[in-house]
Amino acid sequence: MSNKLVLIDGNSIIYRAFFALPLLNNDKGVYTNAVYGFTTMLLRILEEQKPTHMLVAFDAGKTTFRHSTYKEYKGGRQKTPPELSEQFPLVKELLDQFNIKHYQLDQYEADDIIGTLSKHGNEKKWDVSVISGDKDLLQLVSDSVTVNVTKKGISDVEAYTPSYMLEKMEIKPEQIIDLKALMGDSSDNIPGVPGVGEKTATKLLKQFHTLEEVYNHVDDVTGKKLKENLINHKDDAFMSKELATINRDSPIEVTLDDLTYTGFQPHDVSVIFKDLGFQSLLERIGEEGSVEESSEELGEIEFKIIDTVTEDIFTGEDALVIEMLSDSYHKSPIEGIGLVNEQESYFIPTEVAINSEVFKTWAEDFSKKKSVFDAKKTLVGFLKHNIHLKGITFDMLLASYLLNPSENNHDIPAIGHRMGKKAILFDEEVYGKGAKIKVPEQPILADHVVRKATLLADLKIEMEEQLNENEQSALLKELEMPLALILGEVEHYGVQVDINRLEAMGTELRSRLDEIEKSIYEIAGETFNLNSPKQLGPILFEKLKLPVIKKTKTGYSTAADVLEQLENEHEIIPKILLYRQLGKLQSTYIEGLLKVVDKKTSKIHTRFNQALTQTGRLSSIDPNLQNIPIRLEEGRKIRQAFVPSKDDWIMFAADYSQIELRVLAHIANDEKLISAFKNDLDIHTQTAMDVFHVQKDEVTGNMRRQAKAVNFGIVYGISDYGLSQNLGITRKEAKQFIERYFESYPGVKQYMDDVVQEAKHKGYVTTLMNRRRYLPDITSRNFNLRSFAERTAMNTPIQGSAADIIKKAMIDLHEKLLDENLQSRILLQVHDELILEAPKEELESLKEIVPAMMENTVELNVPLKVDFAFGSSWFDAK
Numbered sequence: 122m123s124n125k126l127v128l129i130d131g132n133s134i135i136y137r138a139f140f141a142l143p144l145l146n147n148d149k150g151v152y153t154n155a156v157y158g159f160t161t162m163l164l165r166i167l168e169e170q171k172p173t174h175m176l177v178a179f180d181a182g183k184t185t186f187r188h189s190t191y192k193e194y195k196g197g198r199q200k201t202p203p204e205l206s207e208q209f210p211l212v213k214e215l216l217d218q219f220n221i222k223h224y225q226l227d228q229y230e231a232d233d234i235i236g237t238l239s240k241h242g243n244e245k246k247w248d249v250s251v252i253s254g255d256k257d258l259l260q261l262v263s264d265s266v267t268v269n270v271t272k273k274g275i276s277d278v279e280a281y282t283p284s285y286m287l288e289k290m291e292i293k294p295e296q297i298i299d300l301k302a303l304m305g306d307s308s309d310n311i312p313g314v315p316g317v318g319e320k321t322a323t324k325l326l327k328q329f330h331t332l333e334e335v336y337n338h339v340d341d342v343t344g345k346k347l348k349e350n351l352i353n354h355k356d357d358a359f360m361s362k363e364l365a366t367i368n369r370d371s372p373i374e375v376t377l378d379d380l381t382y383t384g385f386q387p388h389d390v391s392v393i394f395k396d397l398g399f400q401s402l403l404e405r406i407g408e409e410g411s412v413e414e415s416s417e418e419l420g421e422i423e424f425k426i427i428d429t430v431t432e433d434i435f436t437g438e439d440a441l442v443i444e445m446l447s448d449s450y451h452k453s454p455i456e457g458i459g460l461v462n463e464q465e466s467y468f469i470p471t472e473v474a475i476n477s478e479v480f481k482t483w484a485e486d487f488s489k490k491k492s493v494f495d496a497k498k499t500l501v502g503f504l505k506h507n508i509h510l511k512g513i514t515f516d517m518l519l520a521s522y523l524l525n526p527s528e529n530n531h532d533i534p535a536i537g538h539r540m541g542k543k544a545i546l547f548d549e550e551v552y553g554k555g556a557k558i559k560v561p562e563q564p565i566l567a568d569h570v571v572r573k574a575t576l577l578a579d580l581k582i583e584m585e586e587q588l589n590e591n592e593q594s595a596l597l598k599e600l601e602m603p604l605a606l607i608l609g610e611v612e613h614y615g616v617q618v619d620i621n622r623l624e625a626m627g628t629e630l631r632s633r634l635d636e637i638e639k640s641i642y643e644i645a646g647e648t649f650n651l652n653s654p655k656q657l658g659p660i661l662f663e664k665l666k667l668p669v670i671k672k673t674k675t676g677y678s679t680a681a682d683v684l685e686q687l688e689n690e691h692e693i694i695p696k697i698l699l700y701r702q703l704g705k706l707q708s709t710y711i712e713g714l715l716k717v718v719d720k721k722t723s724k725i726h727t728r729f730n731q732a733l734t735q736t737g738r739l740s741s742i743d744p745n746l747q748n749i750p751i752r753l754e755e756g757r758k759i760r761q762a763f764v765p766s767k768d769d770w771i772m773f774a775a776d777y778s779q780i781e782l783r784v785l786a787h788i789a790n791d792e793k794l795i796s797a798f799k800n801d802l803d804i805h806t807q808t809a810m811d812v813f814h815v816q817k818d819e820v821t822g823n824m825r826r827q828a829k830a831v832n833f834g835i836v837y838g839i840s841d842y843g844l845s846q847n848l849g850i851t852r853k854e855a856k857q858f859i860e861r862y863f864e865s866y867p868g869v870k871q872y873m874d875d876v877v878q879e880a881k882h883k884g885y886v887t888t889l890m891n892r893r894r895y896l897p898d899i900t901s902r903n904f905n906l907r908s909f910a911e912r913t914a915m916n917t918p919i920q921g922s923a924a925d926i927i928k929k930a931m932i933d934l935h936e937k938l939l940d941e942n943l944q945s946r947i948l949l950q951v952h953d954e955l956i957l958e959a960p961k962e963e964l965e966s967l968k969e970i971v972p973a974m975m976e977n978t979v980e981l982n983v984p985l986k987v988d989f990a991f992g993s994s995w996f997d998a999k
Contacts, residue, residue, distance in 0.1 A: 600925065706755055783984075
């Protein structure tokens with residue numbers, strides 16, 4: 122088998138990926154767009170090139186041996202955005218998981234490493250493939266070495282061989298250095314000869330072949346100004362040639378044998394993919410979320426399978442686990458119940474439990490203490506059988522989440538493994554996964570469920586002790602657990618949907634889509650498959666002659682970012698973009714919601730994930746009711762289909778006004794911010810006045826918009842690069858904005874400095890209610906990892922405290938509605954907003970109770986403010 126050496130210019134490809142893709146981040150707030158782009162290209166390279174040897178080369182630093190020749194080399198380059206620099210360590214970690222060698226050499230560039238290794242490969246007559254976004258490497262091209270240069274973005278690659286270079290550029294590989302010497306390179310700050318561009322340089326090289334020969338025959342050069350520039354800038358030209366020449370004999374410490382590539386283990390890669398949030402790439406590596414098999418021998422455990430529930434099996438200190446084989450517990454049946462206490466371990470078949478008055482009486486008795494795993498799921502599971510579980514004193518899922526907020530898996534076996542108790546199999550090992558999930562025979566099912574209940578009983582005391590040490594017992598017992606029970610009732614009750622209205626919207630949308638489609642065909646002058654990029658591309662870029670922004674392997678790119686750049690180029694583009702937006706509304710929201718409506722009750726039962734985000738915010742899934750689009754009018758109208766469950770009832774919506782900025786004012790104790798909120802000033806207008814140094818009546822709409830971006834950007838630890846992208850301004854202007862903000866609000870700057878120092882001292886930050894977020898990289902010697910941790914330290918106390926406040930408000934409001942004996946009930950939580958339904962006759966009470974409960978749930982240095990509205994649907998209440 123012939124050897125195939127693949128050499129990747131790491132810095133170049135990562136830069137390309139970063140600027141080709143919109144800023145993306147995973148659920149932990151880590152920026153991932155460059156890593157994602159790099160990974161997709163890496164997977165394609167592995168699939169297509171099938172390397173036997175491989176290396177990714179990186180620049181070691183800003184200073185190289187070339188700076189001793191010309192200190193301005195690469196001068197003028199903008200500082201790398203922190204959102205990008207933070208991703209370099211992630212790429213290297215990813216390469217380690219792929220078993221791909223990466224290397225950097227002090228004082229040398231990635232080009233020099235690649236140049237040296239490609240020379241070694243060339244000498245051995247290996248097939249060498251170089252991948253870069255930089256045409257400087259074209260000087261390496263030979264019969265054995267192909268240089269693949271990424272064009273716009275990273276998906277389109279152009280392969281340069283000697284013959285292709287001659288055909289396309291009219292020069293040979295060795296002449297690239299002379300080309301750079303003559304024309305210079307602004308990106309590397311290589312001066313070259315003034316007035317000499319690519320065409321002139323190519324013409325000179327076709328005539329004289331080398332830089333040396335150009336100067337040997339400089340008197341034969343036509344054009345007075347050109348000859349004059351060549352003579353006056355001879356030293357610059359030869360220095361430029363020296364700078365542009367890749368050192369192919371660099372003192373590298375890796376050999377070709379070190380680069381042997383034998384492939385990767387899908388499981389190892391899947392772990393980092395899941396951490397980064399690259400779910401779409403899991404299938405490409407043949408992994409869909411498998412877990413590591415337990416290698417430990419499972420010891421026998423003793424338990425009884427009971428067919429009749431008697432009072433004597435309960436002790437009042439019982440660990441209870443219900444088993445459901447699907448996360449979608451609203452539809453999934455309970456397969457069995459594990460019950461463990463000091464006297465015995467039991468497996469109770471579902472039918473035995475739900476048909477037992479003794480079990481129901483025990484389950485609904487407040488005085489009978491019960492430890493459970495996932496109180497919300499357990500509550501909902503029993504509510505389906507008209508059993509209202511009470512007396513829960515411990516929730517293992519929520520305890521694990523508070524103790525280990527950065528962990529993704531809080532299943533009982535995973536918790537056990539983390540705490541050194543491994544005598545339990547993972548669910549996939551017992552039930553299978555995906556389409557292969559099935560209920561095993563009762564002895565196997567019973568053994569697994571009882572083991573879970575046993576582990577819950579064993580670990581409860583240890584977990585409670587850890588919570589006490591962390592001063593988080595109140596957070597579990599007084600916030601998360603009461604909230605779990607409220608959320609369970611909210612989920613079980615569901616929210617009413619007007620199916621007829623939703624279907625009518627679908628009909629309206631389909632009609633609108635048909636009209637837009639017809640209009641697009643009229644403009645194009647022909648019909649085609651509008652949803653096919655292969656058919657749309659030629660219409661746009663060949664027939665209508667629109668400028669080509671990006672190409673893919675299969676043709677022209679018609680991705681959203683491409684079309685958005687062309688929006689003002691032709692009337693067809695806005696119509697295509699609108700067609701796609703409305704199409705997504707139709708498929709994802711109209712059809713998607715109709716699929717999950719309970720046909721008997723016309724209700725939707727979402728699931729609130731309480732143990733996911735590191736900030737403590739709730740998320741909503743199956744379906745996500747926190748994410749119904751509001752930018753398009755058609756999207757907002759979807760909320761018209763969410764209605765009260767009874768006639769003569771109304772929907773009532775209440776949301777916190779600028780809660781995160783108010784929390785910031787409190788935590789930072791900034792006098793100016795506190796004063797602005799106490800005096801009920803418009804905070805964005807106030808910030809605009811401070812940042813732009815103008816009076817209130819001089820604040821324009823654009824000034825307020827920019828001030829708003831700065832306000833919220835500060836909360837999220839935004840950089841000058843991030844702000845410049847948000848506002849479409851230069852990084853220099855964005856930097857000045859941020860500096861002026863901190864001058865105006867010195868307390869905020871002081872808070873940010875202090876919280877970073879506190880995080881370095883403790884290793885974590887906390888919210889107002891003592892939720893922790895651990896930051897192991899806060900003292901990292903790696904600048905990029907450390908800077909992300911610092912930004913997280915600044916943001917988490919703000920965002921997390923806001924999340925805690927609305928959770929407490931839900932509890933206070935729920936209790937108040939019960940105390941007042943009102944029928945009104947909470948239906949949904951959408952981040953800073955609560956949605957209720959209520960009889961019309963209770964409206965006046967709600968107008969007083971809801972704002973009072975939400976505004977007074979905690980005491981801050983600034984007032985909390987709640988706005989509310991109501992109407993016959995969720996849409997009308999907004």
